[in-house]
Amino acid sequence: MTPSNWFVRLALATCVILAQPCAVAQAAPWFAGGWNTPNGTGPGARVVGTEVKIDSDNPSVRDSSSAWNMIQKQGTGTAYMQVGWAKDSPSWSYPRYFTEVNLYDAPGYHYTIWHGTAGSGSHLYKITDDSIRYYLLIDGVTVRNVQKSDLAWSPNMVTFMGETHNDYDQFPGRATAKCRFLDGAYKRPDGTWWKVYYYNVSDHYGISTAGNSSSSFTVHDGRYW
Amino acid sequence: MTSRAGIIALTIMSAIFLAGAGIAWAISSETPEGSTVHEPGYVGDAAASEGIPAEIGVVAESTDYASALDEAAAIRAAEGHAPSNVIDGALADASRVSARLVRYTSTHEPSGVSDEGKPLRELPCWMVVFHGVMMHGHGGGYVDEAMRDDEPEAYPADLVVFLDADSGEYVRMMAYPSAASTH
Numbered sequence: 001m002t003p004s005n006w007f008v009r010l011a012l013a014t015c016v017i018l019a020q021p022c023a024v025a026q027a028a029p030w031f032a033g034g035w036n037t038p039n040g041t042g043p044g045a046r047v048v049g050t051e052v053k054i055d056s057d058n059p060s061v062r063d064s065s066s067a068w069n070m071i072q073k074q075g076t077g078t079a080y081m082q083v084g085w086a087k088d089s090p091s092w093s094y095p096r097y098f099t100e101v102n103l104y105d106a107p108g109y110h111y112t113i114w115h116g117t118a119g120s121g122s123h124l125y126k127i128t129d130d131s132i133r134y135y136l137l138i139d140g141v142t143v144r145n146v147q148k149s150d151l152a153w154s155p156n157m158v159t160f161m162g163e164t165h166n167d168y169d170q171f172p173g174r175a176t177a178k179c180r181f182l183d184g185a186y187k188r189p190d191g192t193w194w195k196v197y198y199y200n201v202s203d204h205y206g207i208s209t210a211g212n213s214s215s216s217f218t219v220h221d222g223r224y225w
Numbered sequence: 226m227t228s229r230a231g232i233i234a235l236t237i238m239s240a241i242f243l244a245g246a247g248i249a250w251a252i253s254s255e256t257p258e259g260s261t262v263h264e265p266g267y268v269g270d271a272a273a274s275e276g277i278p279a280e281i282g283v284v285a286e287s288t289d290y291a292s293a294l295d296e297a298a299a300i301r302a303a304e305g306h307a308p309s310n311v312i313d314g315a316l317a318d319a320s321r322v323s324a325r326l327v328r329y330t331s332t333h334e335p336s337g338v339s340d341e342g343k344p345l346r347e348l349p350c351w352m353v354v355f356h357g358v359m360m361h362g363h364g365g366g367y368v369d370e371a372m373r374d375d376e377p378e379a380y381p382a383d384l385v386v387f388l389d390a391d392s393g394e395y396v397r398m399m400a401y402p403s404a405a406s407t408h
Contacts, residue, residue: 029364029365031365031367033367035367064308064309064310066363066364068364070364070366070367072366072367073366075368075372076366076368077365077366077367077368077372078362078365078366079366080364080365080366082364086308086363086364088308088309088310088363089306089307089308089309090309091305091306092306098363100362100363100364102362102366103280109402109405110362110363110364110382110400110401110402111278111280111281111399111400111401111405112362112363112399112400112401113281113282113333113397113398113399114308114397114398114399115334115337115397116337116338116339116340116397117340141334141336141337142333142334142335142336143333143334143337144282144333144334145333146280150280157367159366159367161367163364163365165309165310165361169309201367203370
């Protein structure tokens with residue numbers, strides 16, 4: 001075999017090896033955290049609000065990751081309303097607060113707003129409602145409102161998650177500085193608030209400590225100490 | 226008699242004047258704080274010309290404010306804020322890119338401020354809009370892994386970036402499906 005043939009074979013082998021992580025990277029998004037449905041409230045149970053404190057945890061955030069509080073329609077990945085923080089670009093020095101709402105129950109109809117820079121420490125992310133609108137709040141300040149008539153879907157699930165999109169991103173938190181979710185609660189249509197007991201989600205590299213019925217849990221990326 | 230008629234006439238005229246003033250105040254819609262109140266769905270001439278839907282909470286009105294940035298610099302700066310859920314290279318493939326000086330008001334954050342502490346009320350900004358950019362949803366609703374698609378479906382969206390007209394600093398950013406403006 002001539003040196004040029006060796007070079008071609010080596011180049012092809014390198015391409016094949018490099019292609020593997022790229023293929024894996026397409027299987028996204030991944031989640032780590034906890035979720036809850038208002039079990040025991042009978043058929044047609046709904047949630048109309050939720051709140052939880054989340055660490056911003058900027059030092060452990062690399063290229064693209066986020067942590068948020070959400071109400072959603074169970075069983076669908078597209079009908080949801082989120083409020084949290086995200087570091088969506090390596091060019092951003094710090095995470096930003098964000099809200100994202102799916103309107104009209106149409107896949108792909110995501111309306112996203114990136115708000116101001118997220119401060120360090122723990123912040124309260126809340127969704128609540130009145131008869132006409134949902135309100136999304138950060139530390140008690142309304143940052144967005146949504147007309148219920150624009151939503152066209154009914155939330156019945158509470159979800160607190162960290163999320164990442166591919167292998168090159170990072171789940172919020174690391175083993176030595178985990179991202180903490182604290183004091184989760186959800187709101188029923190009668191206006192009462194109830195403590196959330198979590199079901200655990202540990203997905204891909206994201207590790208969650210939810211599921212212990214405590215008032216807090218953490219998420220972190222298992223690849224980083 | 227004459228004076229009584231005069232008083233009556235004056236009273237009626239005063240009542241008409243006060244009523245008119247009240248109606249005029251209501252229509253001109255100046256609040257005691259001086260901010261303008263608009264009809265529901267109002268987005269301003271600049272936002273309307275870019276097809277920005279009211280649901281995203283923007284009022285943007287054209288201005289001839291003297292900015293420290295020129296248009297090309299504003300577009301370059303806006304590109305640097307694009308989120309990772311924009312498909313690689315999609316900004317360059319945008320169907321249209323526009324940049325214009327506006328006075329930006331956030332209807333979602335009536336008490337909001339920029340990172341520099343400036344109220345989001347008629348704030349002079351560059352409004353840069355990338356039309357028809359392929360992107361994924363920023364987040365996702367949680368579903369069991371077995372029910373998840375391998376690849377979230379990308380869709381054409383409009384990405385709007387507001388930059389402070391004086392400092393060039395990031396103010397706010399939003400995205401929505403391109404079809405939303407015709408929804």
